[in-house]
Amino acid sequence: MRESVGNAPPPDTPTPGRPRRFDTAAVLESALELFWKRGYHTTTTRELERYLGVNQSSLYNVFGTKQALLDAALDRYETLTTGALLGPLEDSESGLQAIEKFFSDLAHWVTRDGRRGCMLINMMAEDGTATESIKRRTRDYRKRVKLALKDSLQRAVANGEVAVDDLDQRASLLLGMVLGYNIAARGGASKQELQALLGAVNAQLSSWRCAQA
Amino acid sequence: MRESVGNAPPPDTPTPGRPRRFDTAAVLESALELFWKRGYHTTTTRELERYLGVNQSSLYNVFGTKQALLDAALDRYETLTTGALLGPLEDSESGLQAIEKFFSDLAHWVTRDGRRGCMLINMMAEDGTATESIKRRTRDYRKRVKLALKDSLQRAVANGEVAVDDLDQRASLLLGMVLGYNIAARGGASKQELQALLGAVNAQLSSWRCAQA
DNA sequence: TAATTTATAAAGCATATGCTTTATAATTGC
C-alpha cells in the first residue's frame, strides 16, 4: 500500500477495481497542514477524517497507520522546506546575504497562517515519546541547517565579506537562533518578540561584516 | 480544596476526620517530575496514580483537576527555577560572569536525569492547545529571562566589562539561545551538539568583553 | 460510645482513541 502513495493522477494503464475518489497528494498536503498546526498526538484520526474529507478506512488503506501518515507528511514537509528555505540557502552563491535571506524567509515560513513554527522543530519538542524515525529526522535537520549556515559563512569568508576563523561556533550560534525563533513562534510570542529575535540575528550578522565589504 | 495545597505537615490544631496519608508537597514534587519528563498531555491520570502512589480520587480531592495539578506543579517549578537559575542571575552583582554562570547552570538544569529541557519552555511547544494560563506563564517567563539578561548586561557595562549600546538586541540574542538550547536538549541532541551551542554562547560573551577587563 | 468529618480504594461512567470489519459500490478484463 505504501508504495502507491503519491500516485494521485491515475496511471496510463488503468488499474482494475473501483477507482480512488480522492487525490492522494492533495490529501497528504492537508494531513501535513493539520499535523503542522496541531501537532501529532493532538491530531486524532477522526479529525483527519473530517478535515481531509476521507473515510478512516480509506486513509488506512492508503497510508497504513497514523504514524505512517505522519512519516509521509514529513517527507512532503522536507520537500517543501527544502524548496522554500534550505534549498535557496544551500544553493546560493552569496554568503551573508544568503543567511539574511534565510532568516527572513524563516520568519515568514514560521508565522504564516496563524503561527505554526517549523514542523520538524515542533517535533523535537512535542513530547518525550518520539519515534526513532522522528529522532533521526530531527537530528539530521539540525545537522543540515547548521552545515548550510556554516557553508554560507565559508562563502562569506571567501568573498571577503567577513573575516573570522571560528566558523563552526558562529554556525552553532545561528542554529541556536533558528531553534529559538521557532519555539518562540510556536509558543505564541508576539510580533514584537519575534521581531526582536530577528533583529538580534541581523545585528549579529552585520557585526561580522567587514568594513570594506 | 485548592487552598489546602501544600499543607504537607499537619497543622498544630489537628483537623477532624481521617488524616491524609500522603505528603502533599512530596506528591506535588513527583507530579512535577512526571509532567516535566513526559509533558502534560502524554501524562495520564493513571500514570500519576501509579507514579505518585496516590489514588486518583485522593488526587482529585486535593488538587481538583489534572490542569489544576499542572498549575500547582508549575508554581512549584517557578520556585525551583528561580532558586536554581533565575534568582542567582537576577541577584548577582556581577555582569558577564553572572551570565556565564547562568548558561552553565542552565546546561545542568536542562540535561539532568536524562535530558528533560526547561519545563516552561517545553510548555511553549507541547502543542497548539495551550491554556490561557499556560500562555501567560510562558510569555512572562520569556520576558523575565530577557530582562534578567539585559540587566546583567547593564551591570557589565556599568562595571566596564563591556562597552556596547544595543543592550536590548544582545539580550534578545541570548534569550534566543536559551530557547534554542532547551529545544535541542528536549529533542535529544547529543552532548556534542549541546556543547557546541553552549560554546557558541560563551564565545559570544567573550567577544563582548573589553580587552582591558 | 455516638455522631461527625475527612480520606481512601475500587469500581464505574461517558466519551474518545487508533484501527478493523462488514457490506456494498464502482471499475476492470473477459
Added chain:
DNA sequence: GCAATTATAAAGCATATGCTTTATAAATTA
C-alpha cells in the same frame, strides 16, 4: 453480462481517558 478487483461508508472493537461515585476506614468532638 460475469467474475475479479479495489474503494468506500458505516458500524464495530478493544482499550484508554479524565473524572465521579460508592462503600468503608480512620480520625475528630462530645
